[in-house]
Amino acid sequence: MATPLPPLGEARVSELLHAFLAAEYRWQHEGGWHDIIIGLPTPGLELAYPEATSFGLLSAWNPLSVERSSQENRRADDALHEALLAGGHPFRPAFASARNRTWREPSWLVMGMEPEAFDALSRRFGQLGTLWWRPGDAVRLRMDAPRPTDEAGDTDVDWLE
Numbered sequence: 001m002a003t004p005l006p007p008l009g010e011a012r013v014s015e016l017l018h019a020f021l022a023a024e025y026r027w028q029h030e031g032g033w034h035d036i037i038i039g040l041p042t043p044g045l046e047l048a049y050p051e052a053t054s055f056g057l058l059s060a061w062n063p064l065s066v067e068r069s070s071q072e073n074r075r076a077d078d079a080l081h082e083a084l085l086a087g088g089h090p091f092r093p094a095f096a097s098a099r100n101r102t103w104r105e106p107s108w109l110v111m112g113m114e115p116e117a118f119d120a121l122s123r124r125f126g127q128l129g130t131l132w133w134r135p136g137d138a139v140r141l142r143m144d145a146p147r148p149t150d151e152a153g154d155t156d157v158d159w160l161e
Contacts, residue, residue: 008064008128010148016065017151019098020129020141025057027094027109036094036109036131038139039156045109046135049090052111055139056118056132057094059107063126077106080125087121089113119144119160132158 008016025036029048036042036057045055060076062068068076084091090111097104110118115132122130123144133139140158147159 013145014148023096058122058130059105060125061105
């Protein structure tokens with residue numbers, strides 16, 4: 001289910017980068033929601049899943065931040081859920097949202113997926129920005145685009161192209 005996506009210009013990539021860096025990220029565990037903050041480690045998550053070798057947060061909603069209908073987004077989320085089940089890695093519900101609540105995207109937090117497989121799954125669902133990190137390390141934003149020339153290079157961002 002590869003999603004055909006239009007190319008993005010540098011200005012749009014910069015705009016989305018700053019939106020992702022400013023967003024709130026949370027994962028669900030035992031009835032509560034817990035923060036994930038770019039640039040910080042996640043000791044609570046590591047305590048809950050001590051066997052995990054990595055963590056990644058991704059969504060299937062609104063590829064490249066192009067608004068889709070709720071029905072299309074739910075279908076894509078169902079397909080991502082099925083892919084995660086088939087992959088055999090533990091995962092939990094998660095979400096990303098703007099601090100001002102202008103957008104919110106259901107997501108999944110997956111454990112133990114190596115970055116190459118994680119990035120391939122993210123690309124399959126057309127995602128520009130994801131989070132990925134190893135236990136003990138700070139959470140990193142992964143941008144699947146070339147770094148815009150006007151971006152100085154945030155230390156918490158990995159540019160995949």
